[in-house]
Amino acid sequence: MRGVLSSFARTDWFGPLVVVLIATVFITIANPSFLSPFNIQVLLLAVAVNTLVALSQMIIIAIGQMNLSVGAIGGLAAISFAGMMQVWELPVSLAVVGGLAVGIVAGLLNGVFIAWTGISAFVITLASLSVFKGINLGITRAQPFYGVPEAVKAFGATTFLGPLPWPVIPAALVTFAVWYLLNRRPLGRYMLAVGGNAHAAVLSGISVERTVIAAHAVSGGLAALAGILLVARLQLGQPTIGDDWLILSFAAPVIGGAVLAGGHVSVAGTVLGVFVVAIITQALVLFQIDPFFVQVVLGVLILWAVGVNRFRELRVGKATGKA
Amino acid sequence: MRLAVFGLPVSPLLLVSVVVALLLAFLYRYTVLGRQMLAAGANPAAAELSGVRVGRVFILCHMLSGTLAAVAALMVVARTGAVIPAMAGQLGQDWLLPAFLGPVLGGTLLAGGRVSVLGTFLGAALVTMLTNGLLLLRVGEFWVQACLGLLLLLAVMIDLGRRSWLARRGVV
Numbered sequence: 001m002r003g004v005l006s007s008f009a010r011t012d013w014f015g016p017l018v019v020v021l022i023a024t025v026f027i028t029i030a031n032p033s034f035l036s037p038f039n040i041q042v043l044l045l046a047v048a049v050n051t052l053v054a055l056s057q058m059i060i061i062a063i064g065q066m067n068l069s070v071g072a073i074g075g076l077a078a079i080s081f082a083g084m085m086q087v088w089e090l091p092v093s094l095a096v097v098g099g100l101a102v103g104i105v106a107g108l109l110n111g112v113f114i115a116w117t118g119i120s121a122f123v124i125t126l127a128s129l130s131v132f133k134g135i136n137l138g139i140t141r142a143q144p145f146y147g148v149p150e151a152v153k154a155f156g157a158t159t160f161l162g163p164l165p166w167p168v169i170p171a172a173l174v175t176f177a178v179w180y181l182l183n184r185r186p187l188g189r190y191m192l193a194v195g196g197n198a199h200a201a202v203l204s205g206i207s208v209e210r211t212v213i214a215a216h217a218v219s220g221g222l223a224a225l226a227g228i229l230l231v232a233r234l235q236l237g238q239p240t241i242g243d244d245w246l247i248l249s250f251a252a253p254v255i256g257g258a259v260l261a262g263g264h265v266s267v268a269g270t271v272l273g274v275f276v277v278a279i280i281t282q283a284l285v286l287f288q289i290d291p292f293f294v295q296v297v298l299g300v301l302i303l304w305a306v307g308v309n310r311f312r313e314l315r316v317g318k319a320t321g322k323a
Numbered sequence: 324m325r326l327a328v329f330g331l332p333v334s335p336l337l338l339v340s341v342v343v344a345l346l347l348a349f350l351y352r353y354t355v356l357g358r359q360m361l362a363a364g365a366n367p368a369a370a371e372l373s374g375v376r377v378g379r380v381f382i383l384c385h386m387l388s389g390t391l392a393a394v395a396a397l398m399v400v401a402r403t404g405a406v407i408p409a410m411a412g413q414l415g416q417d418w419l420l421p422a423f424l425g426p427v428l429g430g431t432l433l434a435g436g437r438v439s440v441l442g443t444f445l446g447a448a449l450v451t452m453l454t455n456g457l458l459l460l461r462v463g464e465f466w467v468q469a470c471l472g473l474l475l476l477l478a479v480m481i482d483l484g485r486r487s488w489l490a491r492r493g494v495v
Contacts, residue, residue: 119479120433123423127475130420134469141465
């Protein structure tokens, strides 16, 4: 029993899982409406979108970089998706492909610039954050697209099997695909290798440039899908989609045990990290605490998680004899 | 209120930033603490071995950074005559890009260890003039942000080209 427990405790997802369970029990005792079907539906909708946002950042954390433009790419893809359906009157399926393509190309541009110039990803994505957000505002002139087809609205508003919202399905499929990529495909292993030690990766015959570009393209695609799902959920193509993704996109992977220096991420941990953030955000609302405190709580949560990760690293380092 | 310098109208706020810039230039050029900051940025391990208390220097750097941001905030309040909670945009994002544009255009190394106060001052002036000029050219206020982002990309690219040119000529 003790061996099982300690082997669980060593995994990345154990900490956030315990936090999720304890928080659920406490909040349900204090306010039974927390587990009402409607609240579960709202919670899962938020989790479905935020999981994709968090995975988009997680892929970049895996290669040891940062992507500040996750929200800008998501917003640009979202308004492209809504705009294609309203202005060009394209069918939904083509608009989805178009929105995803916008996101993948945007991520590709990020990756190409970073790999080609060798400048830190922080600065390149800061610049592209501004460019993508500027294009977004230039196209929309800060006005939302209201002409979202009924099928898309229904997808974001209806549920199946009781309280499960439909956007959970693409989110779950993509989450599994990202896990498969990082754990079972050569490309995913290359990404982790580049993040762990770029020099060693080059010496092992991995093309760092190509891996970085691929990681940014995947990240752009995930951000775009999150933006498209958010259009379905909000029922309109808001230009402000993505403005508040940045903190969350770092909080969830870090809570899930990702090492910001790169080379170590956990898909299950990240998903549970999204749950932690969503439950805490909801709890603040249920207990009628000022919603502006959500930002403060998220910031403190990131600092705490980074501290815990550092402590675990040091302990593992001591046990295996290297720092 | 307007001051006149050589017949040109000058905002007193500009005097504040000039004085602060001069103080910073003095700090980085002539004081032990300023040199320690640069040394800690260039190579923390070497700085530590040379007797610089790197941890303490980092804390002082962040305190200085916070103070400068506070001075900028006070100047904005003085200029607009009002205090708005979202003054610097969502999570201060409106200040993030100019904050990087100025130093990078001015030749500050992103890797740390080298700063140029005069360059940063001129970089910030260039950003302000470009924003103003783009608005006068009627580019449309919504495209200004995209142009500033492209400018930052261009600036880092020029900086990269400049350094590889200097390296080829064997100057650095």
